[in-house]
Amino acid sequence: MTEAPLRRDAARNRERLLTAASELFAERGLNVTLNDIAHRAGVGVGTAYRRFANKEEVIDALFEQRLQDVIAVAHEALTSTDALDGLVTFLERSLHMQFGNRGLTEIMNSPQLGRERVNQTRDRIAPLLTQLVDRAKEQRTIRPDFEQSDLFFVQMALAAIIDSTRELAPDLYRRYLTMWLDGIRSPRSDFTPLPTTALSADQTHKVVTQKRRS
């Protein structure tokens, strides 16, 4: 239960592994193997498996921090007096992080990766988004039929673009973010009625939680 103090070389290798993992997750996403990580860190596979029982543990160790970053961005966005500005800033920054870190997109959308600690952290993001949206609706700077869960799906949609244009046109997603924001901004008289109601928090959670692919 208590921590066994690591030998110096062991501690060094642990750091190396974490660094390597972080780089690999950022550039290739979460489905790299512990072998890949060990190799990049310049240590043997055995070492990697002695330090972390499996990939989950590495993810858990690394992504709690990343998600805290997202939370921080959301908090900052809430300090903006213009609520819509805050919302836009949040989206831009959060998507920018996802652009810089492929693994982040995956961990935000697939909760079977990572475990409790990460999951709890992720769950703390939702209420912040609610506030962000509610404020903008009060200020009437966003279309009234906009819902919190819409934020999630827009991020998901743009993440798909980010993912496919990462090398060739890394900024392209901002083009579509802008177009879409133009469809959101109020005041304006001619919004097209939305054909479907937004998903509730529960339903959205189900989407996030469902098994991926087939």
Add this chain to the structure above:
Amino acid sequence: MTEAPLRRDAARNRERLLTAASELFAERGLNVTLNDIAHRAGVGVGTAYRRFANKEEVIDALFEQRLQDVIAVAHEALTSTDALDGLVTFLERSLHMQFGNRGLTEIMNSPQLGRERVNQTRDRIAPLLTQLVDRAKEQRTIRPDFEQSDLFFVQMALAAIIDSTRELAPDLYRRYLTMWLDGIRSPRSDFTPLPTTALSADQTHKVVTQKRRS
């Protein structure tokens, strides 16, 4: 080289295989195995492999038709006098097809699946989209900075939503299509300048052609 006329039972089984493949592609996407297909068709694996050398051949046989359908929709959209109407119709119909057929999304975005025939067919779609967009720009019913390649990326983004909400909220993607269309429609004075230029046809082609995932 010349066709050997199939025995009656063989021909029947070939049809069954094609039907089964079509169903499976629609509901599970393209990464089903020939074994799956054979099983669903109620024939042995051997039969499947005797009829089709590999999955490519089945895909090729089936998806040329599906792509022809998309072409037909595009042509029809071009007959509409209101160009924007046509464009919207095209998007709705084409996305609806993608909603109903998971494999279609994959084949439209990943050209290493399917071979020449399918690829040629896919290439015939692009010029139609150009026309669709150009007409709308001439009629000034769409924002002037809109480009043809934008259509592709919007479809890609919405396809991501379709894919994740297929069972739970099959219509949800229409919500985001509508919002996005509200950001596109002209005349209107307050379009936000787009931060990035659209991709050229060549660049878009590269995005489509690049290897997928890692």
Add this chain to the structure above:
DNA sequence: CAGAAGCGGATAGCAAGCCTCCGCTTACCG
């Protein structure tokens, strides 16, 4: 009814990824 054509599915082959095991090396403490 002969025999060519077709059938089926067990099974070999292959590719990836996960993880363990064990002989060797190294840091640490007295």
Add this chain to the structure above:
DNA sequence: CGGTAAGCGGAGGCTTGCTATCCGCTTCTG
């Protein structure tokens, strides 16, 4: 400095999932 527990490395075993073949049996067709 020397003994020893801790740590190291990576070959290789195991599993999973898919591809593709082979060959004894069945069925169609003339």
